[in-house]
Amino acid sequence: GQNIDQPTEMTATEGAIVQINCTYQTSGFNGLFWYQQHAGEAPTFLSYNVLDGLEEKGRFSSFLSRSKGYSYLLLKELQMKDSASYLCAPPGDGANNLFFGTGTRLTVIP
Amino acid sequence: DGGITQSPKYLFRKEGQNVTLSCEQNLNHDAMYWYRQDPGQGLRLIYYSQIVNDFQKGDIAEGYSVSREKKESFPLTVTSAQKNPTAFYLCASSDRRFSTDTQYFGPGTRLTVL
Numbered sequence: 001g002q003n004i005d006q007p008t009e010m011t012a013t014e015g016a017i018v019q020i021n022c023t024y025q026t027s028g029f030n031g032l033f034w035y036q037q038h039a040g041e042a043p044t045f046l047s048y049n050v051l052d053g054l055e056e057k058g059r060f061s062s063f064l065s066r067s068k069g070y071s072y073l074l075l076k077e078l079q080m081k082d083s084a085s086y087l088c089a090p091p092g093d094g095a096n097n098l099f100f101g102t103g104t105r106l107t108v109i110p
Numbered sequence: 111d112g113g114i115t116q117s118p119k120y121l122f123r124k125e126g127q128n129v130t131l132s133c134e135q136n137l138n139h140d141a142m143y144w145y146r147q148d149p150g151q152g153l154r155l156i157y158y159s160q161i162v163n164d165f166q167k168g169d170i171a172e173g174y175s176v177s178r179e180k181k182e183s184f185p186l187t188v189t190s191a192q193k194n195p196t197a198f199y200l201c202a203s204s205d206r207r208f209s210t211d212t213q214y215f216g217p218g219t220r221l222t223v224l
Binding site: 004033040041042043044045048087097098100101102103 | 143145150151152153154155158168198200212213214215216217218220
């Protein structure tokens with residue numbers, strides 16, 4: 001099985017930077033996905049890290065350390081619309097299944 | 111426009127009735143998935159299909175059934191055997207059969223059992 005750990009909730013101020021951490025244990029390994037999910041909506045793809053290191057994509061960056069089972073999502077210049085849940089999803093072993101954490105609910109305040 | 115559609119958006123069911131949730135994609139994706147999400151919880155995999163006429167149970171398949179007769183379609187039936195069916199149901203698809211392929215989600219169906 002999988003063991004994915006993310007903080008349940010975080011609050012940050014508009015314009016600030018926030019880092020959402022994810023630790024995991026998987027028997028197989030093929031990188032890690034991050035998804036954003038606004039309340040009542042479907043998750044949308046944010047990033048995929050297959051190699052160790054930092055991947056930057058505009059205001060969002062994602063970091064991965066495979067040996068440590070650790071990833072983080074970095075959100076810069078926070079906007080009110082960034083208030084959402086952020087789901088960490090390491091792929092499982094074999095097939096094509098993702099294992100989703102319970103997500104981190106981020107609230108951006110003025 | 112390419113994408114994944116789910117219908118209906120909201121569904122109400124009386125206890126003891128079966129109900130079928132629709133999922134269609136025109137992305138030409140091989141793999142399709144059904145997830146369930148409960149309030150404040152992550153996504154849990156119900157069933158997945160890597161190719162037409164084949165599907166596999168996920169972590170919480172009991173009380174659910176699926177079919178994959180066409181590449182574009184992967185309907186989910188919630189049967190009366192599912193003891194707690196009220197939830198948000200999400201369908202997803204991915205290009206190939208590998209765990210490294212990005213899954214894209216439909217808008218979801220919110221099922222409420224009365």
